[in-house]
Amino acid sequence: MVERLSFYLERNSPLHRLNPTTKLVVAFTLILVAFLGRGLFLPSLIFLLILAPLSFLGQVGREFLRTTLNLLLPLFAFLFVMQSLFYPGGKTVLFGFWIFAVKLEGVRFAFLTATRVLVMVSSFLLLLLTTHPGVLLLDLTQRGLPASVAYILASTLQIIPQMQAKAATILDAQRSRGLDTSGSLGRRIRALLPLVGPLVFGSLVDVEERAIAIEARGFRSSRPKTSLVEIEDRPLERALRWLCLLAFILALGSHLWP
Amino acid sequence: MAVIVIKNLTYTYPTMDHPALREVSLEVEAGEFVAIIGPNGAGKSTLCYTLAGFVPHFFKGELQGDVYVAGQDIRHVRLEDWVLKVGLVFQNPFNQISGAKFTVYEEIAFGLENIGVPREEMKRRVEEVMALTGIADLADRSPYALSGGQQQRVALASILVMQPEVLVLDEPTSQLDPIGSREVFQVIRQLAHQGVTIVMAEHKVEWIAQYADRVIALAEGEIIASGQPAEVLTDPRLPEYGIGISRYTAVARQAAEEGLWPPHQRLPVTLEEAAAGFRAIEETDYARLR
Amino acid sequence: MRVCVENVHFEYPGGVKALRGVSLIIEPGERVAIVGQNGAGKTTLVKHLNGLLRPTQGQVIIGDWDTSQVEVHRLAQRVGYVFQNPDDQLFCRTVAEEVAFGPRNLGYAPERVHQLVEEALYLAELTDKAEINPYDLSPSWRKMVALASVIAMDTPIVIFDEPTTGQDARTIRRIEHMIEALRQRGKTILTITHDIDFCAENFERVVVMGQGQVLADGPKERILGMVEVLAQTYVEPPQLTRLGMQLGFETTVCTPAQFLETLRRRLGHYRANGLGRSEN
Ligand SMILES: Nc1ncnc2c1ncn2[C@@H]1O[C@H](COP(=O)(O)OP(=O)(O)OP(=O)(O)O)[C@@H](O)[C@H]1O
Numbered sequence: 001m002v003e004r005l006s007f008y009l010e011r012n013s014p015l016h017r018l019n020p021t022t023k024l025v026v027a028f029t030l031i032l033v034a035f036l037g038r039g040l041f042l043p044s045l046i047f048l049l050i051l052a053p054l055s056f057l058g059q060v061g062r063e064f065l066r067t068t069l070n071l072l073l074p075l076f077a078f079l080f081v082m083q084s085l086f087y088p089g090g091k092t093v094l095f096g097f098w099i100f101a102v103k104l105e106g107v108r109f110a111f112l113t114a115t116r117v118l119v120m121v122s123s124f125l126l127l128l129l130t131t132h133p134g135v136l137l138l139d140l141t142q143r144g145l146p147a148s149v150a151y152i153l154a155s156t157l158q159i160i161p162q163m164q165a166k167a168a169t170i171l172d173a174q175r176s177r178g179l180d181t182s183g184s185l186g187r188r189i190r191a192l193l194p195l196v197g198p199l200v201f202g203s204l205v206d207v208e209e210r211a212i213a214i215e216a217r218g219f220r221s222s223r224p225k226t227s228l229v230e231i232e233d234r235p236l237e238r239a240l241r242w243l244c245l246l247a248f249i250l251a252l253g254s255h256l257w258p
Numbered sequence: 259m260a261v262i263v264i265k266n267l268t269y270t271y272p273t274m275d276h277p278a279l280r281e282v283s284l285e286v287e288a289g290e291f292v293a294i295i296g297p298n299g300a301g302k303s304t305l306c307y308t309l310a311g312f313v314p315h316f317f318k319g320e321l322q323g324d325v326y327v328a329g330q331d332i333r334h335v336r337l338e339d340w341v342l343k344v345g346l347v348f349q350n351p352f353n354q355i356s357g358a359k360f361t362v363y364e365e366i367a368f369g370l371e372n373i374g375v376p377r378e379e380m381k382r383r384v385e386e387v388m389a390l391t392g393i394a395d396l397a398d399r400s401p402y403a404l405s406g407g408q409q410q411r412v413a414l415a416s417i418l419v420m421q422p423e424v425l426v427l428d429e430p431t432s433q434l435d436p437i438g439s440r441e442v443f444q445v446i447r448q449l450a451h452q453g454v455t456i457v458m459a460e461h462k463v464e465w466i467a468q469y470a471d472r473v474i475a476l477a478e479g480e481i482i483a484s485g486q487p488a489e490v491l492t493d494p495r496l497p498e499y500g501i502g503i504s505r506y507t508a509v510a511r512q513a514a515e516e517g518l519w520p521p522h523q524r525l526p527v528t529l530e531e532a533a534a535g536f537r538a539i540e541e542t543d544y545a546r547l548r
Numbered sequence: 549m550r551v552c553v554e555n556v557h558f559e560y561p562g563g564v565k566a567l568r569g570v571s572l573i574i575e576p577g578e579r580v581a582i583v584g585q586n587g588a589g590k591t592t593l594v595k596h597l598n599g600l601l602r603p604t605q606g607q608v609i610i611g612d613w614d615t616s617q618v619e620v621h622r623l624a625q626r627v628g629y630v631f632q633n634p635d636d637q638l639f640c641r642t643v644a645e646e647v648a649f650g651p652r653n654l655g656y657a658p659e660r661v662h663q664l665v666e667e668a669l670y671l672a673e674l675t676d677k678a679e680i681n682p683y684d685l686s687p688s689w690r691k692m693v694a695l696a697s698v699i700a701m702d703t704p705i706v707i708f709d710e711p712t713t714g715q716d717a718r719t720i721r722r723i724e725h726m727i728e729a730l731r732q733r734g735k736t737i738l739t740i741t742h743d744i745d746f747c748a749e750n751f752e753r754v755v756v757m758g759q760g761q762v763l764a765d766g767p768k769e770r771i772l773g774m775v776e777v778l779a780q781t782y783v784e785p786p787q788l789t790r791l792g793m794q795l796g797f798e799t800t801v802c803t804p805a806q807f808l809e810t811l812r813r814r815l816g817h818y819r820a821n822g823l824g825r826s827e828n
Pocket residue numbers: 271272273274278296297298299300301302303304305317349686687688714
């Protein structure tokens with residue numbers, strides 16, 4: 001039932017061809033710079049001048065913007081309301097109504113926090129959109145991440161779509177036998193109840209069967225492992241990663257500088 | 259040289275009070291293709307599990323007697339490396355996906371990555387086996403969005419690609435289309451010629467008769483018949499045990515009661531034998547009247 | 549209740565075109581088998597009949613309902629579907645609960661539910677397993693539970709997806725009895741199967757599918773002899789049909805009874821004429 005198991009979108013772009021670790025390092029650097037660096041507009045500039053253009057370079061611009069907005073708009077609304085109204089110690093009142101006063105410090109703080117979260121979420125999203133999860137894990141494995149940890153990560157990435165698929169399967173089975181799962185909210189909640197048991201139980205059965213299945217495929221074999229995909233790592237990328245480190249140190253410096 | 263040697267094997271699952279296999283003794287030569295038939299619950303899968311080491315290493319329980327595969331006592335092998343020697347295709351085709359891969363191609367390569375096959379060889383073997391099992395066009399598809407038969411083919415390919423010395427197949431054609439099933443038998447026959455030892459639980463007696471070297475019939479955990487396909491598959495006791503026989507055998511048996519099968523001729527198990535027998539009847543009839 | 553599939557196309561979200569213009573009419577009380585190669589679109593087609601899938605193009609009409617207008621749980625009053633994989637279908641804690649789930653949802657009176665459940669358990673020979681958890685049964689028994697749980701819904705149309713896979717001869721007999729019992733109650737029965745001998749012995753009409761289309765459709769005696777059409781979609785004629793062909797029978801035989809009758813007739817023919825053996 002699952003066609004897409006991850007965010008990954010297959011494209012032939014320079015961003016897709018980058019080494020996964022490079023992308024991971026860049027993502028982390030951008031996040032750290034956004035959080036540590038100074039300047040009210042630093043995170044928003046990172047998003048507008050780096051992340052958004054990169055997403056178009058990676059040919060995933062539309063999905064990138066849509067998913068970012070979907071994920072973050074509700075959070076932003078919440079942040080702005082809470083912080084602009086209840087920010088402690090704000091002095092500059094912009095305007096007031098009834099018992100509330102909207103203060104400049106609150107708005108600034110909300111804006112900064114929101115754009116920092118924006119950078120954090122969107123850099124990861126861009127990484128996931130342009131990096132095959134298998135390749136990312138493989139690369140990490142080759143850099144020393146234990147294979148079993150990688151497997152757990154890989155299967156965790158699939159757990160949510162798999163659970164969704166399993167739930168859809170059980171719902172299909174129940175609807176096919178006359179259970180009304182549509183209609184009023186109360187009815188839907190009642191329809192959820194018979195779903196939970198089989199979902200949990202069925203997943204447990206799946207886990208056992210899967211354990212046997214991967215055992216039969218030599219998963220715990222003591223031989224050294226190899227991998228299907230080759231991961232490129234060019235000198236240029238190595239340089240880029242050093243550059244990131246430098247950026248990080250600068251940001252840290254500016255943060256610590258009195 | 260016998261690759262599989264089983265002596266007086268009796269095995270009971272931990273949750274069961276009676277044995278799933280009783281006093282089973284069996285030898286299989288290198289490169290031999292042995293088919294296991296038997297009604298539901300006879301112990302076919304349990305025997306398959308034992309050869310592959312899942313009994314007693316995964317399913318615990320009590321194992322008596324001896325099981326030697328490639329000279330090693332099954333009780334003392336390490337399961338994690340044993341799977342390289344003995345490959346097992348499980349009965350349930352719907353739940354053999356690793357859960358860590360995103361395309362059919364990667365899924366089939368999973369086993370080879372685990373056992374450290376170099377990349378170029380890996381690709382060659384994966385592509386070869388995909389062509390062999392008729393799924394080359396599914397390479398880039400998600401392993402979850404497949405039809406029943408396609409899932410079974412992927413499961414089969416995933417084990418074939420590992421090229422084990424002994425191949426144990428538990429009803430590998432149950433979801434396959436008719437010609438596809440026959441092709442799997444042909445592929446397996448070919449592997450046996452190349453020296454791979456094959457044990458295959460199956461219900462499709464027409465192809466067993468044509469391709470297997472030997473048939474073992476199990477019922478209630480015991481071997482009730484063993485020998486040449488033609489001999490075992492025409493054993494009159496099979497239907498009593500709930501074991502299916504081919505339409506050729508069944509119809510010839512009925513015909514024989516009316517004198518419409520050549521006397522003293524063994525009942526047929528293949529199309530050719532059945533055709534020859536009935537042709538002989540028509541010919542003698544024709545000759546007699548002329 | 550009539551089933552009417554009109555030029556149905558279906559594409560899965562990933563872009564696989566599983567049905568490419570399927571049209572089919574099934575009259576009430578017909579027994580129809582669908583055969584065809586792996587991935588032909590058989591499962592996809594029957595999932596359209598109970599509304600689990602909706603056509604991308606075209607229409608599916610069950611009686612007077614258009615499946616795209618009616619919810620799945622309502623279609624369940626008319627169409628019962630046994631899934632290809634029993635594990636996709638079973639979710640209750642005991643066999644008895646599982647079998648009662650459908651008829652209860654359909655709002656039948658308690659006595660009727662009780663009676664339908666008893667009957668279905670009896671037909672599937674599950675009466676002594678009523679209190680067992682379906683997951684503690686072997687796969688072959690789980691399939692029987694799946695069959696029983698759909699039969700108990702007493703729908704006018706019943707669909708089986710690969711009922712005989714992995715089953716021994718005795719269980720196949722049991723399934724044949726079920727089909728016979730359903731026939732006597734006037735049900736429309738639609739079965740997907742790769743077991744072509746089972747198909748030949750229990751159904752009167754055969755639909756051959758390949759690559760998302762219907763390649764042939766008609767009485768089994770006509771369809772099962774069409775070697776080339778069948779081969780296109782990886783199907784071979786039944787064993788006895790092939791034997792009949794080898795022996796030069798003029799008609800396509802499907803069952804042991806038909807085979808023996810033809811054989812007797814031919815021998816009688818030789819006896820009566822003394823010569824003129826009809827060759828072809
Ligand atoms: N995991 C298990 N735990 C406990 N008992 C089991 C288990 N698997 C099988 N059995 C029991 O062992 C016996 C033999 O079962 P097995 O699955 O080997 O039969 P089979 O010949 O493969 O049947 P089928 O044709 O249905 O696959 C049965 O009585 C069965 O209930």
